[in-house]
Amino acid sequence: MTSxxxxxxxxxxxxxxLFFIAWELACRIFQIPEFVLPTPLRTIAALFKDWNLIWPxxxxxxxxxxxxxxxxxxxxxxxxxxxxxxxxxxxxxSPLLVAFNSVPKVAVVPVLVLWxxxxxxxxxxxxFVLSFFPITVNVAAGVAATDRExxxxxxxxxxSRWDVILKAGIPRSLPYFFASLKIAITLAFVGSVIAETxxxxxxxxxxMLSASxxxxxxxxxxxxxFIGFLGVSMYAITAFLETRLTAWNTHPADxxxxxxxx
Amino acid sequence: MKSIPASRKGANVTPLRSQHPxxxxxxxxxxxxxxxxxxxxxxxxxxxxxxxxxxxxxxxKGEFAAIVGPSGCGKSTFLKLASGLRRPTAGTVTVAxxxxxxxxxxxxxxxxxxALMPWRxxxxxxxxxxxxxxxxxxxxxxxxxLHREKAVALLASVGLADAIxxxxxxxxxxxxxxxxxxxxxxxxxxLLLVDEPxxxxxxxxxxxxxDVLQGLHDQRRFTVVLVTHDLxxxxxxxxxxxxxxxxxxxxIHSESIAIQRPRAARDRFVPEFANVVLSLRSKIGAVRGHxx
Numbered sequence: 001m002t003s004x005x006x007x008x009x010x011x012x013x014x015x016x017x018l019f020f021i022a023w024e025l026a027c028r029i030f031q032i033p034e035f036v037l038p039t040p041l042r043t044i045a046a047l048f049k050d051w052n053l054i055w056p057x058x059x060x061x062x063x064x065x066x067x068x069x070x071x072x073x074x075x076x077x078x079x080x081x082x083x084x085x086x087x088x089x090x091x092x093x094s095p096l097l098v099a100f101n102s103v104p105k106v107a108v109v110p111v112l113v114l115w116x117x118x119x120x121x122x123x124x125x126x127x128f129v130l131s132f133f134p135i136t137v138n139v140a141a142g143v144a145a146t147d148r149e150x151x152x153x154x155x156x157x158x159x160s161r162w163d164v165i166l167k168a169g170i171p172r173s174l175p176y177f178f179a180s181l182k183i184a185i186t187l188a189f190v191g192s193v194i195a196e197t198x199x200x201x202x203x204x205x206x207x208m209l210s211a212s213x214x215x216x217x218x219x220x221x222x223x224x225x226f227i228g229f230l231g232v233s234m235y236a237i238t239a240f241l242e243t244r245l246t247a248w249n250t251h252p253a254d255x256x257x258x259x260x261x262x
Numbered sequence: 263m264k265s266i267p268a269s270r271k272g273a274n275v276t277p278l279r280s281q282h283p284x285x286x287x288x289x290x291x292x293x294x295x296x297x298x299x300x301x302x303x304x305x306x307x308x309x310x311x312x313x314x315x316x317x318x319x320x321x322x323k324g325e326f327a328a329i330v331g332p333s334g335c336g337k338s339t340f341l342k343l344a345s346g347l348r349r350p351t352a353g354t355v356t357v358a359x360x361x362x363x364x365x366x367x368x369x370x371x372x373x374x375x376x377a378l379m380p381w382r383x384x385x386x387x388x389x390x391x392x393x394x395x396x397x398x399x400x401x402x403x404x405x406x407x408l409h410r411e412k413a414v415a416l417l418a419s420v421g422l423a424d425a426i427x428x429x430x431x432x433x434x435x436x437x438x439x440x441x442x443x444x445x446x447x448x449x450x451x452x453l454l455l456v457d458e459p460x461x462x463x464x465x466x467x468x469x470x471x472x473d474v475l476q477g478l479h480d481q482r483r484f485t486v487v488l489v490t491h492d493l494x495x496x497x498x499x500x501x502x503x504x505x506x507x508x509x510x511x512x513x514i515h516s517e518s519i520a521i522q523r524p525r526a527a528r529d530r531f532v533p534e535f536a537n538v539v540l541s542l543r544s545k546i547g548a549v550r551g552h553x554x
Binding site for chain 2: 155156171174
């Protein structure tokens with residue numbers, strides 16, 4: 001148990017290290033100029049040097065991401081429960097949801113800026129629109145996967161529709177829900193950074209844009225590296241919650257998680 | 263083959279029942295389940311399947327009825343009708359003197375698939391009816407200890423005293439099916455509807471669970487309708503065995519089983535038992551032959 005847990009940590013860490021070594025070697029062997037691709041050592045140096053610049057912007061991005069993500073969780077779960085528990089709503093809403101998801105979200109940001117001005121609000125909303133879809137689709141799939149016979153048992157006991165959702169549908173959908181959170185949190189980061197790049201005066205997206213305009217390429221990569229680190233951390237937290245709260249689910253590999261991007 | 267009214271056959275099996283219906287209050291003699299001329303059509307107008315046609319059946323209070331028939335003959339459909347999960351296209355379903363037009367609350371159901379909640383322990387699974395069925399539901403907080411005691415006692419009576427805090431995934435198929443039976447009985451329903459509950463189990467476990475079900479029925483005297491394709495199971499457990507025709511399902515023969523209760527494994531190996539099984543087998547054989 002302990003050794004397998006240790007392996008779960010050491011193996012990905014070693015893989016990441018190998019990646020950085022390969023990156024470093026590639027830069028040195030092919031003598032890639034720093035303004036094209038800085039070496040990882042140079043990037044990390046920039047991360048420490050410009051920490052006072054990176055951290056306040058990263059904090060801004062983290063907060064907008066988390067707010068957008070929280071709205072996604074509430075909205076995505078509610079919509080998922082509705083769509084998953086009613087064949088009628090599923091028929092009505094599915095095409096609309098798919099159409100909505102097909103729209104590239106970058107294209108939506110200018111509209112959001114038009115409505116809400118430059119700043120935090122468009123970033124939060126972009127994070128939200130990008131991340132709610134996987135939650136909705138997965139929760140709907142989970143609720144719809146409720147055992148028919150369990151529903152019959154409940155209904156024969158006099159359970160109302162809402163009872164069935166509450167007692168069987170929602171617990172059944174939790175493994176799907178947590179699986180989708182891991183996708184949703186990374187998409188929420190994508191959303192807020194996209195919005196910051198297009199229309200914001202702070203945040204990592206803005207920092208990267210202004211750093212590349214000033215040819216501070218190591219700073220651009222340091223920002224990228226840090227946002228990647230934040231994404232992995234959030235992913236790890238949701239994965240931890242998943243294993244703790246759905247320990248009863250003995251076949252986590254059985255279910256498909258619907259991933260989407262945009 | 264002419265159908266024999268089930269209620270009369272049931273009366274023969276339980277001699278305590280009065281021969282003079284007018285001597286007793288009406289609901290004492292009226293069968294618990296009365297199904298009269300029921301048809302049920304599945305699907306839309308264009309591609310409909312007639313599952314049951316002109317289906318009539320009576321099951322007396324406290325009787326153990328079994329329904330056997332070829333696969334796909336509408337056995338499970340019948341259970342959905344009796345529990346109110348489906349409404350008939352034609353005819354009437356009456357249970358406990360009430361026309362069934364919505365899911366009943368006096369039934370317990372169990373299926374081939376145990377259909378337990380994997381996120382709940384055995385005990386929590388068995389406690390489920392108390393959280394849903396009225397009037398227990400309104401008293402679920404004040405009566406929690408009482409409910410819990412009932413659930414624990416029932417689990418203990420089927421040999422699961424040590425498993426109450428385990429999760430379904432940690433139990434064998436036979437144990438899961440025991441939990442499902444407990445869940446269907448814990449709120450003391452008048453009517454137990456079971457759909458091939460032992461079909462997925464190995465032979466030894468199945469025979470063990472026959473005796474578990476028989477024991478519970480002896481103790482509590484609820485009414486049972488068991489749908490099965492296992493003739494030995496039907497004859498061993500039931501007071502009356504009803505044979506269904508091929509689709510559209512209709513009762514073509516009812517046989518009351520006169521073997522003394524409580525029944526034990528050795529009763530399954532006497533010639534009388536074999537004869538009953540054989541005669542039912544030939545009835546089903548005829549139906550199947552008719553289809554193919």
